[in-house]
Every structure is written in C-alpha cells, then in structure tokens.
Amino acid sequence: MIANERRLRPIKNWLVFQVALALLSDVLFLAFLFRIQERAFVADWVRIAIALAVLEFVPLLIVQRWNLRMAQCAVSDMWAFGQLNFDEVSRELAVHKAIEVDLRDCKLYIDVMHEQIGGSLAESEREITALIEQLNQLSAQSSQQMERITRSVQDGRALTEVTRGRVERNNRLISKLEAKLGEQACEMHGNYEQIRLLADDVMALTPIIQVISSIAKQTNLLALNAGIEAARAGNAGRGFSVVANEVRELSNRSTRAANDISEKLNTTAGKVACKMFEAQKALEERHGLDELQKLVNDLTEMQRDFSDGSQLQLDVISGVEAGHQECVGHLVEAMGHIQFQDVMRQRMEHVQVALVEMRNHLLRLTETEDRSNWEGLFDTTFKTLLESHLNQYRMASQTVTHLSVAGGNSTSDNGRPAIELF
C-alpha cells in the first residue's frame, strides 16, 4: 500500500495541478471580463467565486477524485509491474503469453494422460480376463482330475472288496489246510512212536535168545557129560544115558529154536529198521509241510499287505479329494479378489473425468484472457470443481482419500456394513 501511495503521488499532483490550472484560468478569464466592464464590486467577486466553486470547482473536484480512484485501481492491478522497467514488462508479457500457450497445450497433455489411463485400464482388463481364463482352465483340469480320482476311488473300493473276499476265502482254506496238516503230523508222530516201541521190544528179545542159546549149549554140554557118566556106569547108567540123550536132543532142538528165533528176530529187526527209516523219512517230509505252512503264511501276509495298500490308496485318494476341495476354495477366493480390478477401474474412470474437467477449466482460463469485460472472477474454480467431486464419489474409499488430502468430514457412508441384508 505504501508503494501504491508513492506511485499515486505524481498522479495526484498532476490532478491537483490540473484543478489549480483550471481555477487559475477561470480567475484570469474573470479578471479579463472585469477589466472590460470595470463595474464590478467586491460583492460581485464573492458571488462569482461561489458560483464558480459550485458550478465548476466542486464538479471538477468530484471528477478528479473519481479519476484518482480509477488511477488507484489501475495502480493496484498493475502493482506487480509498477517497479518494472520496459524490458521487465516485456519479459513478463512474454512469460504471460508463454503460459497462455502452455495452458492451451494442456489439452493435448491431459488428453494423452487420459488415454494413458484408459489404455492401462483396458490392458489390466485384458490381463485379468486372461488370468480368469487361465484359472478356469486350471479349475477345469482340476475337475477332470477329480473325476478321474473319483473313478479311481470307486475302482479301488471295488478292488479292495474283491481282495477282502478272496483273503477271507483263502484264510478259511488255510485254516482247513492247517488243521489237516496238524492231524497228519500227529498221526505220523504216533506211527513213528509205535514203530520205535516195537523196535525196542524186538531189540529187547535179543539178550533173551542169547540166554536161551547159552542155556541150550550148557544143557547140551551137561547131557554130553551125563552120557559119558552113564556109559561109564554100564548097565546101571543105561536109563540115565537115555535121559541124557533126550536132554542133549532137547538142547540141540533148543539151540536150533534159539538160532531160528534169532534169525527171525534179525529179519524182524531189519523190517523194523525199514519201518523206522520210512517213519524218519515221513518226519523229514513233515519239514516240507512246514515249508508249505511258511509259504501259506507268506501268502497271508502278502494279502494283508495288499489289503493295507488298498486302504492306503483310499486314504491317499481321500487326501487328494480334500486337497481338490481346498484348491476350489482358493480359486473362489482368488476370483473374489479379482473384483479389485473393477473397483480400480471405476476409481480411474473417475480420475479420467476429473482430468477432462481440469482440461476444460484450463482452456476456459485461456479464453478468459481475451475478454475485455472480465470482472476478475471465475465462474468455476479448481476449488469448486474439487468440492463438486465429493458428491460424485461412489466409494467410501474415494471420499476418505479426498478428505485425507483436502480436509473435511465425511457424511456419505455412516459406517454401514459392506454386506447388509434387508
């Protein structure tokens, strides 16, 4: 303001000088008139002066005051240029012109940015679409895999049932076989024991035969001695000689019987040995039956392992099925997250609208410079444009972002939940 006053002072002085000059010219004009007429009185001078003051000086003062006010406005508006010399003013005008041209070029700039956003949105939509198609293919493959798995589950269950039936049948057969083998083993063992007892009995007869044979030999020797004594006794021993002969004959027969019994015992012992060999062989074959039992046990174990494997297969398949369901859940969640693209698209489309608004507003600013009757006020300003957006937002997040930067309070959402059933 002080600078303005300083700059207004020459103008004010010039205006005062104009008023004084006008008054002076009036006075000189009046003096000239009175000199011609030479009839004027002092009272006339006073009246003339008052008349001049009323008719000319006061209007002139009013006019000059008005001029002064206009000059004040002009100086206020041009205050920025007040201290500038001609070069500086020229430079400022050039800058102003450059800004005007640049403002006009903002159209292209903003249009490009607008299209950049549009292109990005289109690209993101293409990519998201491709992503969804990929997820759909993944889902379809997973479903096909699941169908194959389901069929495998059914086949596996059927196979398990068949296997379980066969295992039960085999177990029954094995039980019968085991019982039969046990009976056979007991029978063989009994036979072997009987043969062994028979052999022992036969072998126990051998010493008796030897005793009989020895007695027979001793009896024969006694009979021979009795015959010799009977011969020595003559007629007195004739009867005794007959007895001795009979005893010797008896001993010979006993010896022959003992030999015969011994021979038969040996034959019987040979047969018993054969039977013992056969029994031993049969018992050795019992070990072969043990091998068979071991084979049966291995088969049973193998069938049990197979049954357990089938159950394991079913467990694995059930796990795969549960994994598939979990995968489906994740896919559904992923599809839900894709909504972000639609949310982002709408926010960016709003920014595009704002860019167009900004472009149009800037262009209007350049047009304003050409108006000769411009009053210095814009119909629309960035402030009013920004405030108007508060009523255009669809999302609470847009309002929150706006208010976090521009300040103010939200009245749009009232904290209602994202999911509301009426």
Added chain:
Amino acid sequence: MAKTILVVDDSVTMVMSLKSSLSLAGFQVETANNGQQAIDKLKAGVKPDLILTDINMPVMGGLEMIGKVRALPGCRFFPILTLTTESETAKRDEGRNLGATGWLVKPVSGSDLLKVIKQILPGA
C-alpha cells in the same frame, strides 16, 4: 438340481470372475451386461433363483432394473442382491425400497459372497 443365479454387471472381469466362482460352488450361472439384458432374459423365460446385480451400468442401471423386475409377473419375491461399489446410504435405501434383498459393497471376498448366497438360498 443346481440353483440358477443371474449375474448382471457391465464389467467383463466381474462377470467372468463371478461366473467362475459361482460355477465352482455348484451353481448354474446366467449373465447379462446391463439391466435391460437381464429384463430381456427374464422375459425370454430364464427363471433364476437369485439375481446378483451391479448398480451403475449403461443402458439400464441396477436400481431401475430392480423396480422393473419386481413389476414382472412371477418375479415379485425371488431374492435380488446388489454387488456394487456404491456405498451411498441414500442409494442403499432406494434399493431396499425398490425391493432389493441385500446390499453388498465391492470388494466382497469369495467365501463371504458364497456364505450370503447360501444363507439366502437354503439347500444350495
């Protein structure tokens, strides 16, 4: 028999993602890109068990569609859910007055969406 859901949205990605996720959940899905297409489908004989619609769409918006659907014969009582970015209280109230069953503000997680749908369609 699978329940049928009519998805109405002008966004290609929204239609695709909703169709995929709802199909995975075992629903039969019909689609329309605006309210007018949805009305045409209903008139053509499509009988959805539920309509899931956006609000701001070209040609015919969701609110206008809800009002027209409710005026169609046989369409007065089946559920209509909105799935929209619109969170304005006045719009919600308008939707409720027009006959919407519920108002879901995007983004809604897939599990939450299925939970709401199964709540509205028991046995689905």
